[in-house]
Amino acid sequence: MLRIDLHCHSTYSDGLLFPGDVVARAARNGAEILALTDHDETGGLAQAAEAAREHGIALINGVEISASWQGHIVHVVGLRIDRENGDLLDGLASIREGRLTRAERIADALGKLGVEGSLAGARKYVTNPNMIGRAHFARYLVEAGYAKDQRSVFRKYLGADKPAFVAHQWASLEDAVGWIKASGGDAVIAHPGRLRAGQAELRALFTEFKDLGGDGIEVVTGSHTTAQFDEFATHARKHEFKASAGSDFHGPLESVRDIGVLPDLPAGLTPIWRDWPEARTLTH
Ligand code: AMP
Ligand code: MN
Ligand code: MN
Ligand code: MN
Helix, strand or coil: CECEECCECCCCCCCCCCHHHHHHHHHHCCCCEEEECCECCCCCHHHHHHHHHHHCCEEEEEEEEEEEECCEEEEEEEECCCCCCHHHHHHHHHHHHHHHHHHHHHHHHHHHCCCCCHHHHHHCCCCCCCCCCHHHHHHHHHHCCCCCCHHHHHHHHHCCCCCCCCCCCCEEHHHHHHHHHHCCCEEEECCHHHCCCCHHHHHHHHHHHHHCCCCEEEEEECCCCHHHHHHHHHHHHHHCCEEEEECCECCCCCCCCCCCCECCCCCCCCECCCCCHHHCCCCC
16 A cells, blocks of 8 residues: 555545645645645645644645646646745646536536536535635535535536536646646646546647656546556556556545555656655655
8 A cells, every 4th residue: 555645635626625634634645745636726725734744744835726728627736835835826826716617617518418506516615715626626516416416416416528517727737847846846747537538638638748848647646446456557658757646535435545545656667756856754
């Protein structure tokens, strides 16, 4: 088992736990190194750092940036970023701004499908004002009985090509990688197995990401099946990417994998954390 988890969320984006509670849970589960990677937001990192000191684990400053690439939504995780870097903070603020009008459009689309009061309903789950996203809507739709769980909400309403999906212009891939690199971080493509892209498109994405200075891809993630661990290990070796691992934990009853309890990387990969000073004392 890995003692490291490099992808999770708090109330600063669409997670259910406060940053301090995310860290406490990871520590209790045996993690020694944790990256908090809220969507388009670094506001939770200060609280997470404080909790990490208390619990004796190492916190990696992280973020998960929403990017648009050739009609796909690509999530780019930044690890060991400088959370005070101006380029990064300005960029993230610009992405967050668009979320409010998008949320209004999602609510309109849901209204036309007979789902009432979804903007107010989603807002009940929002802690950080601008950071409203589909997970908040999904929680409301489940609560109000429009679907049995979040997965069904995405299948029925909010997933790509579903009737309440609202196309949105996120960061360009170039900007997302650029902000992460400008702040001294490593850039990693999150859960590539979730992309609905064919092999040729995946190859094009990986090649472009590499050219932009991208460092790695997630191989082990709560969003991949175990077969996909091997599939993306092969991609990582081929494109000479480092491999990352993260639960993508959002909350106790919502996530496939709990925080801080990930299986080992497949053999023959370079872990993204190999040369990190924080990882020197890692017991595994
Ligand atoms: P957004 O950033 O507003 O587009 O929302 C994306 C978030 O929705 C992801 O980070 C997940 O938390 C959640 N999500 C996306 N797809 C699914 C799905 N199929 N089932 C459950 N949650 C999902
Ligand atoms: Mn999320
Ligand atoms: Mn993601
Ligand atoms: Mn995530």
